[in-house]
Structure formats: C-alpha cells, structure tokens
Amino acid sequence: MVTKQLPLRKCVACNQMFEKDKLFRIVKLADGIVYDKSYKAQGRGSYVCKNKACIDMAIKKKAFNRSLRMAVPTEVIENLYMELENDR
Numbered sequence: 001m002v003t004k005q006l007p008l009r010k011c012v013a014c015n016q017m018f019e020k021d022k023l024f025r026i027v028k029l030a031d032g033i034v035y036d037k038s039y040k041a042q043g044r045g046s047y048v049c050k051n052k053a054c055i056d057m058a059i060k061k062k063a064f065n066r067s068l069r070m071a072v073p074t075e076v077i078e079n080l081y082m083e084l085e086n087d088r
Contacts, residue, residue: 009047012063013054023047024055024080028068035079044068048080050087055080 006019025036028044036045046067048058055077058064064072 011049011054011058012046012067013048013058013061016049018047018049020047022050024050024083026064026068026072026076026080028070033068033070033072033076035076035083037083050084052081052084055084 006021008017009020009023010017011023020039024047025039025041026033026046026048027036027041028046029041030043034041044067046064048054048064059077064077
C-alpha cells in the first residue's frame with residue numbers, strides 16, 4: 001500500500017517547512033480574511049505553526065499582513081488562539 005505524502009508549506013513566522021496539516025491556514029477571500037479549517041478554500045493563503053510562539057512572532061513581524069497583502073482582523077487571530085487551545 002502506498003502512503004500519500006502531504007505537501008510541505010512554510011510557516012510565515014519561523015520560515016520552516018512542515019506538512020500542511022501541522023500548520024494553521026489563513027486565507028484571503030473576496031469578502032475578507034478567514035481561518036481555513038479545511039485547507040481547501042480558494043484564495044491567497046498564509047500558514048503558521050500550531051504553537052503560540054509562532055503566532056505571536058507572526059503578529060509581531062506583521063508576517064500575515066505582508067503575505068496576504070492586507071491587514072488581518074483581530075477576530076481571525078483570536079480564532080487561531082482558540083483553535084490552539086482546542087488542539088491541546
């Protein structure tokens with residue numbers, strides 16, 4: 001049986017490559033920026049590690065704003081922190 005390897009994506013905070021399911025995805029859609037749980041939403045995406053340090057660093061470096069070319073609302077960042085608590 002052949003196992004399917006997940007594609008690698010780069011964290012905007014630490015710049016390390018990880019499998020797609022090890023990262024959170026934020027995507028820019030026509031109606032705004034949202035947290036993408038399904039990893040399948042159409043639009044420009046940005047990935048960050050599933051840990052508090054990387055999320056904090058991405059906010060401090062404004063990495064989300066730079067990669068999505070738009071300011072990220074605080075509600076989206078709060079969703080990431082809530083998902084981080086739920087994963088534990």
